[in-house]
Structures are given as structure tokens and as C-alpha cells.
Amino acid sequence: MKTYGVECEWDNTGWWVVTIPEVTGAVTQCKRLDKVPDDVGEVLELLTGKKPGTYELDIRTIVPGKAGELAAKALELRAEVERLTSSASKTTSTAVVKLSKSGFSLRDIGQLVGISHQRVDQILKADKSHPTGSRSTRARVKVS
Numbered sequence: 001m002k003t004y005g006v007e008c009e010w011d012n013t014g015w016w017v018v019t020i021p022e023v024t025g026a027v028t029q030c031k032r033l034d035k036v037p038d039d040v041g042e043v044l045e046l047l048t049g050k051k052p053g054t055y056e057l058d059i060r061t062i063v064p065g066k067a068g069e070l071a072a073k074a075l076e077l078r079a080e081v082e083r084l085t086s087s088a089s090k091t092t093s094t095a096v097v098k099l100s101k102s103g104f105s106l107r108d109i110g111q112l113v114g115i116s117h118q119r120v121d122q123i124l125k126a127d128k129s130h131p132t133g134s135r136s137t138r139a140r141v142k143v144s
Helices: 033-048 065-101 106-113 117-126
Strands: 002-010 016-019 027-030 055-062
Touching: 002 033, 016 033, 027 033, 033 055, 065 106, 065 117, 106 117
Parallel strands: 002 055
Antiparallel strands: 002 016, 016 027
């Protein structure tokens, strides 16, 4: 699938100037970034005949000055937080299972990895290799 690079540059008048450098004459304007894919789709269809869904867009924003630098840094840091959060979650789950198999109590495991004992129980019940992972969590009630 073809990928088009799209550049969106803030022009300080309340508009984004949107260009597709590899397509001659492909320029449009948008008030908001969330409208860029639709507007670019119309431009590409008019200039190349390609229908939306037959290509991908690689949208790059250009915001001048310190505000742009800060926005880029914030985006970079948020991506790093997501990566670290995912890694912490996987490591926590692995540690919980190993600690449980070593005989530690739910409460001790929670203290050791920094989560509640209830969350420890949830992790163990979700883990198929752990003995509690195969148990049903549904309570059975006898009605007379």
C-alpha cells in the first residue's frame, strides 16, 4: 500500500496549511488536525484518482517556536510512558506468578510489586499456567 507524506504547518492565522510534497499542486487548508485525513483524501482523489483506503497517510505537524518544541517533547514523553507502562505490566504479571509459585501470600506479593492483593489475585486467575488460572470465578449458590 502506498504511503503519502503529509505536512501540516501552522500559519498563525488559525489555519493549518497542508501539503503532500510528492503530489504536485496538492495543497489544502484545515482548521483542525482531525480534519486533515478527510481533506487530504479529497485532494488525492482529485489529483491522482486514488480512493481513500487505497493508501496510508504519514502526517507530520510543523509548529514553529517553543510551543512546537514542547508539543513534540510531550508527545515523545507520552510514548515513552506507554512503553514503560506496558513493560511494567508484563514484568509485574511475571513476578506475581513466580512469587506465588514460590509460596508468597497474595498480600506479600502485592507489597513486593506495589499493587493490591486483589490485583494479585486477578493476575493469578488470568494466568493459565497458574493453578488458580483454571478456576471459575463464578460463585455457586445453593437455593433451597
